[in-house]
Amino acid sequence: MKLPIFQVDAFAEKLFQGNPAAVVPLKEWLADKLMQAIAMENNLSETAFFVPTKAGFNIRWFTPKAEVDLCGHATLATAHIIFNEANYPKSTLSLDSRSGNLTVTKLNDLLQLDFPADTIQPIEEPTELSQAVGKTPSACFLGKTDYLFVYDSQHELEQMQPDFGTLTQTGARGIIVTAPGNDCDFVSRFFAPGLGIDEDPVTGSAHTTLMPYWTDRLQQQELSARQISSRGGQLQCTLQGDRVLIAGKATTYLRGEIFIDS
Numbered sequence: 001m002k003l004p005i006f007q008v009d010a011f012a013e014k015l016f017q018g019n020p021a022a023v024v025p026l027k028e029w030l031a032d033k034l035m036q037a038i039a040m041e042n043n044l045s046e047t048a049f050f051v052p053t054k055a056g057f058n059i060r061w062f063t064p065k066a067e068v069d070l071c072g073h074a075t076l077a078t079a080h081i082i083f084n085e086a087n088y089p090k091s092t093l094s095l096d097s098r099s100g101n102l103t104v105t106k107l108n109d110l111l112q113l114d115f116p117a118d119t120i121q122p123i124e125e126p127t128e129l130s131q132a133v134g135k136t137p138s139a140c141f142l143g144k145t146d147y148l149f150v151y152d153s154q155h156e157l158e159q160m161q162p163d164f165g166t167l168t169q170t171g172a173r174g175i176i177v178t179a180p181g182n183d184c185d186f187v188s189r190f191f192a193p194g195l196g197i198d199e200d201p202v203t204g205s206a207h208t209t210l211m212p213y214w215t216d217r218l219q220q221q222e223l224s225a226r227q228i229s230s231r232g233g234q235l236q237c238t239l240q241g242d243r244v245l246i247a248g249k250a251t252t253y254l255r256g257e258i259f260i261d262s
Contacts, residue, residue, distance in 0.1 A: 007254035008077035011233035019202035046074035056094030065196035072204010079104035080250035146174035202233030
């Protein structure tokens with residue numbers, strides 16, 4: 001069996017920036033174990049699989065270790081492939097997922113994701129996690145799946161050197177750290193060693209957690225964001241009620257085939 005595969009740099013102005021994701025178009029679903037094995041073999045933070053439906057497409061996302069409910073950059077990468085490789089004729093495409101219906105709209109050279117906003121609650125500092133991150137936050141929140149730690153400056157985030165071994169042992173799915181940006185509204189980093197990702201280069205889904213916090217703090221619905229990993233990524237975000245619109249660019253790095261013995 002041969003399967004097409006693409007690798008796309010998402011939330012990237014050009015190649016070798018942003019977050020690389022693998023995209024595997026399918027005619028019908030493969031066995032879950034096989035999709036997980038492909039994601040492990042790809043060894044990228046996410047591999048997205050999609051199949052066509054009468055209403056649009058269905059999408060699933062796998063890290064090297066597990067299937068996840070939502071992934072922003074791999075959705076952006078998938079939309080980039082559907083629009084540019086499959087020549088999808090409409091300006092908006094619909095993707096059914098474990099997080100409900102998602103849409104992606106083509107806006108000139110940007111692709112805009114429409115995702116459900118997270119609900120965050122303030123919590124007491126989880127000291128084991130903050131010690132593993134390496135810096136005491138000024139505020140702590142918990143979303144549906146991830147922690148959000150707030151800091152006072154971009155410099156604090158840039159200097160962080162987390163203890164990923166300890167973070168893995170805590171059982172936390174993901175830790176988002178954020179601060180005001182020097183040249184944008186806010187910056188962030190995202191650590192998820194429990195999912196096999198020490199640090200994700202650019203995390204669209206994390207901005208569904210970040211936006212409710214920053215729009216409330218800055219009293220603005222449209223914000224510019226930058227994830228300050230070593231690769232870096234730019235995002236334009238808008239909070240609309242219980243939805244977050246996340247826009248960015250993507251570029252194709254690789255086209256190829258997967259060969260699997262029948």
